[in-house]
Amino acid sequence: MGFVFSKIFKKLFGSSNSFNIHIVGLQNAGKTTILYQYNLGKVIETTPTLGSNMEEVNHKNVKLKVWDLGGQKSIREVWDNYFLESDAVIYVVDxxxxxxxxxxxEEFQKLLKNELLKNAVFLIFANKQDIEGAxxxxxxxxxxxxxxxxxxxWHIQACSAVKNTGLGEGLDWVVDKILEKNK
Structure with a gap:
């Protein structure tokens, strides 16, 4: 019920310019590194995400709640618990x-079929482009x-999370598409 009222409120009084983005993909694809590049602008040493991390990121005068969901098989089984009101999915490929x-x-195809994500835009990051043979x-x-x-x-973007290349262009695309959909 709250979901319905929030949608009506946005339509009547304009968008709050706050949106939910979920970063998903298999383990060790670079999801957490991307999140911290967006939030801190630097690489930090990470360990596998057990559950989720959420950071608020401001980009193009838009407030984004960016959820980094762990990529281990056991955690993928509960991704749906996070997808309510998802505006965008960033799928990270190693x-x-x-x-x-x-x-x-296979995991990507499941996301496309997920009813909770029917209104989400999809950015696919082809990560680790800085490594030979990628x-x-x-x-x-x-x-x-x-x-x-x-x-x-959807949009696919070549990137390197550790070198911070391609990440800004990808997030620009996501924000532009979210704003278009919420006019």
């Missing part, structure tokens, strides 16, 4: 880990069959 390619594609964003787009997606707005 572009260097070919051994988890099929598992990552799959390109174009190759990941082809393997994930992104051009077949008709249910969501």
């Amino acid at each position: 572009s260097t880990d070919k051994s988890k390619e099929d598992e990552s594609m 799959m390109t964003a174009d190759l990941i787009a082809e393997k994930y069959k992104l051009s077949d997606i008709k249910t969501h707005q």
Whole structure:
């Protein structure tokens, strides 16, 4: 019921310019590093996320609640608990880990079919582009069959979380799409 009233309030009185973004992907893809690049502007030593982290990030005069959800299989089973009122999903792919390619594609497809995310925009980060042998964003787009997606707005962005390259461009796209949807 609260969800309905918050939507009505936004329509009547304008958007509060505060939105929810969820960063997901398999373990060790770089999700937490991306979150702290957005929030602190630097790399910090991290350990695998057990559960979630939430940081508020201001970008383009918009307040974002950015949720970093752990990527271990046992934690992926409870991702749905976080997705209510999700405006965007940032799906992080470790572009260097070919051994988890099929598992990552399967998890991504589950997200696209998730009813709680039907109104979310999707940014796919092809992370770790600074490492030799990384799959390109174009190759990941082809393997994930992104051009077949008709249910969501999406964008793929090559990036390096540790070098802080491509992250700003990706978040710019997310914020622009969220604001377009909430006019």
